Amino acid sequence: MLQWENLRAVKMTDLIIVGAGGHGKVVADIAQKQKRWKAIMFLDDRFPELSSVFNLPVVAQLSHINCFQTENTDFVVAIGDNQTRLVWSNKIIEQGLSLVSVIDPSAVISHSAQIGAGTVILPNVVINADAFLGIANIINTSAVVDHDCQLCEGVHLSPGAILGGSVTLGSCCWIGISVSVKQGACIGANTIVGVGAAVVNDLPDNIVAVGVPAKEISMNKL
Ligand SMILES: CC(C)(COP(=O)(O)OP(=O)(O)OC[C@H]1O[C@@H](n2cnc3c(N)ncnc32)[C@H](O)[C@@H]1OP(=O)(O)O)[C@@H](O)C(=O)NCCC(=O)NCCS
Numbered sequence: 001m002l003q004w005e006n007l008r009a010v011k012m013t014d015l016i017i018v019g020a021g022g023h024g025k026v027v028a029d030i031a032q033k034q035k036r037w038k039a040i041m042f043l044d045d046r047f048p049e050l051s052s053v054f055n056l057p058v059v060a061q062l063s064h065i066n067c068f069q070t071e072n073t074d075f076v077v078a079i080g081d082n083q084t085r086l087v088w089s090n091k092i093i094e095q096g097l098s099l100v101s102v103i104d105p106s107a108v109i110s111h112s113a114q115i116g117a118g119t120v121i122l123p124n125v126v127i128n129a130d131a132f133l134g135i136a137n138i139i140n141t142s143a144v145v146d147h148d149c150q151l152c153e154g155v156h157l158s159p160g161a162i163l164g165g166s167v168t169l170g171s172c173c174w175i176g177i178s179v180s181v182k183q184g185a186c187i188g189a190n191t192i193v194g195v196g197a198a199v200v201n202d203l204p205d206n207i208v209a210v211g212v213p214a215k216e217i218s219m220n221k222l
Contacts, residue, residue: 012038013038013073013074013098014037014038014040014072015031015039015040016041016075016076017031017040017075017076017077017078018042018043018065018079018088019042019043019044019062019077019078019085020042020043020046020050020058021079021080023080023138024042024044024053024078025054026078026120027078027102028040028053028078030104030122034102034103034105040056041058042056042057043059043060043061043062043064043065045061047059062088065091065092065095068097071098074098075097075098075100076099076101076102076118076120077089077099077136080138080156082156082172082174082190083154085118085136086135086136086153086172089117089118089154093135099118099135100117101115101118101120101121102120103115103120103121104122104123104124104125106123106124107121107122107127108125108126108127109125110128110130110147112129112130113127113131114132115127115133116134116135116136116153117135117136118136119135119136119139120137120139122138122139122142122143123141123142125140125141125143125145127145128144128147129147130147130148131146131147131148131149132150132151134152134154134171135153135154137151137156138155138156138157139157140156140158140160142159142160143163144161144162144163146162146163146164146165146166146167147165148166149163149165149166149167149169150168152170152189153171154171155169155172155173155174155175156174156175158175158195160177161176162179162181164181164182164183165183165184166183167181167182167183167184167185167186168187170188170205171189172190173187173188173189173191174191174192175187176193176194176197177195179193179196179198180199181193181199182200182201185199185200185201185202185203187199187202188202188205188207189205189206190205190220191207191220192208192220193209193210193214196210197210198211198212199213201213201214203216206219206220207220208220
C-alpha cells in the first residue's frame with residue numbers, strides 16, 4: 001500500500017492538448033475523468049483572443065510547442081483533420097516530447113490490444129483481442145474494433161462505426177458515422193467512407209466511397 005510520503009514523491013505531469021476546438025473539448029472531458037494529470041491546458045492558434053475553454057487555460061499558439069521541453073508534460077493532439085493531427089503528433093515525437101493516448105474509462109479494451117501514442121478513445125468504445133492501433137487515431141464514441149484489426153496512423157473511426165475482425169485501415173483514412181466494415185476488408189490510405197455505408201470489398205487509396213455496398217463516388221482531393 002502507498003504511504004502518504006510515497007504518494008507525495010510521485011511526480012504528476014501536466015497535459016497539453018493541442019487544439020481547443022470541438023474535439024479538443026471532448027479530449028479534455030476524458031482527460032479530466034482519468035485524474036492522471038496535475039493540470040490540463042490547451043495550445044491553439046486563436047490564443048491570445050481565446051484564453052480558456054471550460055475552466056481550462058489556453059496558454060499559447062501551436063508554434064510555441066518548442067517552449068515546453070519538459071519531462072513533466074504530456075501532449076495529445078486534438079485536431080479533427082487526420083493529416084494535420086498526424087503531422088503535429090509526429091512533430092511532438094521528433095522533438096522527444098511525451099505523446100500520450102487519452103482513453104475514456106468506459107472503453108472496453110482487450111489486454112492484448114496495442115494502442116499507439118496520441119490515440120484518443122472516446123466513451124463506450126470496444127477494442128477486441130490483438131487489435132493494433134497506430135499513433136494519432138481517433139476512435140470515436142461507441143465504435144467497435146474487432147479482433148486482429150490493424151489501424152495505421154492518423155485514422156478516424158467515427159461514432160458508431162463497426163469493424164469486423166481482421167479489417168485493415170490505411171493511414172489517415174476516415175470511416176464515417178455508423179459505417180460497417182466486413183471482416184477481412186482493407187481500406188486504403190486517405191480514403192473516406194461516408195455516413196451509413198457498408199464496406200464489403202476492399203477499397204483503394206484516396207477515394208470517397210458511400211452506400212450499401214460502398215462504391216466510389218469521387219477521388220479524395222485532400
Ligand atoms: C461522403 C462524404 C464525405 C461526401 O461529402 P461531399 O464530398 O461533400 O459530398 P456531397 O455532400 O457533395 O455529396 C455528393 C453526392 O454523394 C451523396 N452522398 C454524400 N454522402 C453520402 C452518404 N453518406 N451516403 C450516400 N450518399 C451520399 C450526396 O447525396 C450527393 O449525391 P448527388 O450528387 O446525387 O446529389 C460525406 O457526405 C460524409 O458522409 N462524411 C462523413 C461525415 C462523418 O461521418 N462525420 C463524423 C463526424 S465525428
